[in-house]
Amino acid sequence: MIERDFPPLPLRLCAFARVIFFFFLFLSPAFAARVERLIDNWRPEHYTVNLTLNDQLSEIASAQATINILILKQTTLIDLDFGELTTDKVTLNSKSLTFTHKDGKLDVTLPAPAKPGTRLTLVVDYHGKPKDGLILTADKDGKPAAIGDNWPNRVHHWIPSLDHPSAKAAVTFNVTAPANQEVVANGRLVHVETTGNGQRTWTFSEGAPIPPYCMIIGVGQFARLEPSERALTPMSYYVPLSDREFALKGFSPAIPTVEFFTKTVAQYPYEKLALIVGATRFGGMENSSAIVFTSTMFNRNSQAGLSKTYGVPFNNVTLIAHEIAHQWFGDSVTESTWSDVWLSEGFATYFAGLFVQRYEGEEAFRKYMAGAANNVFAYEKKARTPIFDRDTENLLAILNANSYQKGAWVLHMLRSSLGDDAFFRGIRNYYEAHKNATASTEDLRVALEKASGKDLRSFFARWVYDSGHPQYELQWYWLGQKELRVVLTQTQPGNLFSDPVPITISTASGKREVVLKPTGKLFIERIPLREKPTSLEVDPQNVLLDEATVKGS
Ligand SMILES: [Zn+2]
Numbered sequence: 001m002i003e004r005d006f007p008p009l010p011l012r013l014c015a016f017a018r019v020i021f022f023f024f025l026f027l028s029p030a031f032a033a034r035v036e037r038l039i040d041n042w043r044p045e046h047y048t049v050n051l052t053l054n055d056q057l058s059e060i061a062s063a064q065a066t067i068n069i070l071i072l073k074q075t076t077l078i079d080l081d082f083g084e085l086t087t088d089k090v091t092l093n094s095k096s097l098t099f100t101h102k103d104g105k106l107d108v109t110l111p112a113p114a115k116p117g118t119r120l121t122l123v124v125d126y127h128g129k130p131k132d133g134l135i136l137t138a139d140k141d142g143k144p145a146a147i148g149d150n151w152p153n154r155v156h157h158w159i160p161s162l163d164h165p166s167a168k169a170a171v172t173f174n175v176t177a178p179a180n181q182e183v184v185a186n187g188r189l190v191h192v193e194t195t196g197n198g199q200r201t202w203t204f205s206e207g208a209p210i211p212p213y214c215m216i217i218g219v220g221q222f223a224r225l226e227p228s229e230r231a232l233t234p235m236s237y238y239v240p241l242s243d244r245e246f247a248l249k250g251f252s253p254a255i256p257t258v259e260f261f262t263k264t265v266a267q268y269p270y271e272k273l274a275l276i277v278g279a280t281r282f283g284g285m286e287n288s289s290a291i292v293f294t295s296t297m298f299n300r301n302s303q304a305g306l307s308k309t310y311g312v313p314f315n316n317v318t319l320i321a322h323e324i325a326h327q328w329f330g331d332s333v334t335e336s337t338w339s340d341v342w343l344s345e346g347f348a349t350y351f352a353g354l355f356v357q358r359y360e361g362e363e364a365f366r367k368y369m370a371g372a373a374n375n376v377f378a379y380e381k382k383a384r385t386p387i388f389d390r391d392t393e394n395l396l397a398i399l400n401a402n403s404y405q406k407g408a409w410v411l412h413m414l415r416s417s418l419g420d421d422a423f424f425r426g427i428r429n430y431y432e433a434h435k436n437a438t439a440s441t442e443d444l445r446v447a448l449e450k451a452s453g454k455d456l457r458s459f460f461a462r463w464v465y466d467s468g469h470p471q472y473e474l475q476w477y478w479l480g481q482k483e484l485r486v487v488l489t490q491t492q493p494g495n496l497f498s499d500p501v502p503i504t505i506s507t508a509s510g511k512r513e514v515v516l517k518p519t520g521k522l523f524i525e526r527i528p529l530r531e532k533p534t535s536l537e538v539d540p541q542n543v544l545l546d547e548a549t550v551k552g553s
Contacts, residue, residue, distance in 0.1 A: 036338055036392055037164045041075040044068065044162050044169040045119075047215070052176040052199075057144040057219060058136055059129040060085065065160050068169075071118040075110070078122060081156035081163035082106035085128035092122055106160050124160045133157035135279040139220050139240045140295045146177075147278040147292060148216030149285055152338070152395040155212045165334050166438045168209035176201040177219050184238050185217040186210060186290050188271040208269060208436050210288040211334045218276050218290065223247065231255045232262055234272040239298075243277055246298040251275050253310050253317045253359070257324045260355050264424065266431050269332040273324070284319050286326030286348070293319070309359050317360065318352045318368065325351035333434040338392035340441050342464075345399065346387070346407015353408060366542065369412060372405035373545055376469065379405075384467045384493065388441055409545040410463050413499070416543035417459075418452040426451030441465075462497055469545045470497040474538050476552035484529045486536070490521040499544060504537040505529065513540075 046068040054061045063085075069078060087101045090108050099108045106124070114120060129136065133154040139145040148158070156163040173185040179200045183192075187206030194200050204217075223244035225237045235255060237247045254275060258268055270289035280292045302313030310317055329351065330344030349372065357365035379401030385391070387402045387410065415423040430439065430447035445460050471492040477485045484505065490496060501516045508531060516525055538548035 037081070037162070038337070039072070039162065039164070039167055041073045042069050042071050042078060042114075042162075043167055045070050045209075046170045046172070047159065047161065048172045048174070049159055049215075050174040050176075051217065053146060053178075053181075053219060055178050057146045057177070057181070060127055060134070060158070062127045063125070063158075065124045065126070067122045067124070067160065069120045069122060071114040071116055071120065074113050074115055076113050078108040078110065078120075080106040080108065080124070080160040081153070082124075082126075082160040083133070083157035084131050085126045085158065087160075088125040088127065090122060090124050092120060097122075104156065126160070130158040133159075134217070137279050139278060141221075141240045141242050143221045143240070145218070145220030145278055147218045147220070147276070147280065148287065149280045149282075149292065150213040150215065150287075151282065151285060152213055152398075155215055159212075159215065161212050161215075163212050165211040165213060165338075166336055168211050168334060168436070168438070170205075170207055170209050171215050172203065172205040173217050174201055174203050175217050175219065180221065181219050182222045182224055182238065183217065183219050184222075184236075184274050184276060184290055186215060186270075186288050206270070206288060208288070208332070210331060214286065214288040214331050216285075216287040216290055216292070218274075218278055218292065220278065222276075227251070227255060229255050231273075232258050233268045233270070235275070236272070237275050237277075239277040240295070243298050247277075249310075250298045250312055250316065251320065252312065253307070253320045253355075254324060256359060257321045257355055260358055261325060261328055261351065264351075264354065265328050265428060266435065269327055269435060273327070275320075284323040286323045286330055288327065288331040291323045291326075293323070307360060308364075314360070314364070318356060321352035321355040322348045325355075328431060328435075332436055333431055334438045336438040336440040336443075338395060338398060339388050339390055340439070341398050342387045342403040342407035342410075343439055343441065343444060345403040346405075346411060349404045350408035350411040353412075369409070369542070372408050375401040375405040376409065376545060377547060380468060386467045387464045406469075406545065413463070413544060414448060414456075414459070416541075417499075418448065418454065422452035423448070458498065462495065462499075466495060468492045468494045469547070470499070470501075472501065472538050472546055472548040474503065474536060474548060474550045474552075476533065476536050476550070478532045478553065479526075482528060482530055484527045484533060486516065486525050486527060488516055488518055488523045488525075490518065490523075496521050497546075501546075502539055502541065502543065504540040505533050506535045506537070507531045507533050 044067050048066040050064045052061045090097045090099045097108050133150050135147050135149050153163045155161055175183045176199050177183055179198050183202035185204035187204050190203040190205050192200055192202050222238040223241050225247050227235055237251050239247045262268055272289055274290045276292045277297055278292050283294050285292045304314040307314045307317045325348040329347035335341050335343045353368050356368050387406055426448035430444055445456050449456050470490055473489040473491055475487040479485055503514050505512045536550050539546055
């Protein structure tokens, strides 16, 4: 199952990451200590995680993780990320191994050097109360619940793992909990067994490799509902009992969302889709096939009004569409490094926008994208950093308007300039080439270049690897003599944006579109024109992420 989906390890990625690391090591002492942990000597292929929760769901009474590992370089060390739980033993072929467990690392020494290509099965026995990752808390009704919430690298607080998004693996959970609890996890429900002591063991299996931050279980006294409409994948909703009456309507955008992304991108990547309301640090967390939404989801006021299509808060439509879009982008095609996180968040943000465009209409989409642009403008007042941000020391800080809204705008601008046909063909090719694997920003550029036949290096260099957005000042002068002079100044700090700038010239007898192709931050063009303009407008169709002012006489 695993081998089928895994491409060979992209060595280019490892080399690239090392280059980044040494770049910072020598050039910037502030980053000297930072290492983004990437796959090096070994990689996990499959986790089987057996968890027995105590009756109060307040701790893991006992756990065993069986980790199938592929050795990539000769090594005697398997260095797992593992938090503060107590490690009882580590075994290989039933023989105990020596290990050290401290500072978030479980270093296991193999009895002999393992050669590249070797497959090993390590078994780690452990127990305790996780400090993070598996949130053991009451649900909104005060009933005990256990919900995984791992983004960005918090899964190692409850599963010994290689806790980096690129270390994707399949996962099987065997969760034993009191019989009155409902359990959900990634993937297919294989079976439920009643065991002694009033407990049940639930087995869920996710066959596709998923990023570790998407590996979850949810345990609680949920109301479990299934929509009556036909869906492209088995759908179920797990909500606190007091949310039972809201769930079917509240989640009603989900089925058309799955359909829309299936048509637009590719087949839904997983065995089922569970939508869960429970503990998460975020508004929604896109765990593969088992999304968790915040507990207040059905109680919140709708600042953005109600959806005209679904009659639920508009913000919930975009939230549901965003998290479901992640199943393709982020979960199935996963960012290679944290610097590439916009391939997850920018895509989810834009594809939620595409769903809005299709189901809520052009006006709602226009507002959604304008709101996104305002977020970017506000963020850039505080931080002038590129979307592809090499500073990933503080991972929560990379959840910002660059990775979300500006990333979405980059996709929107590419769609506008390449046209729907080439853009969506490129996106589908990109998805197909990297599904169940990882992708880099360069992989996206190459896929869109192949689909469009256009060279996108300078676009990516300016918009993704550099910071800011164009701030245009358009000054126009009517010279008489049937000639208009326009002076387009780019006032943003930093480099020129050489994107073509559409302008509309209005005169008493009509409108005319002209495209300026700036070659410098100060750009002058003479335009033949029969009569004096009444007004000029920059970027009338809103195809650029820009701010503009116009003056003229
Ligand atoms: Zn997201």
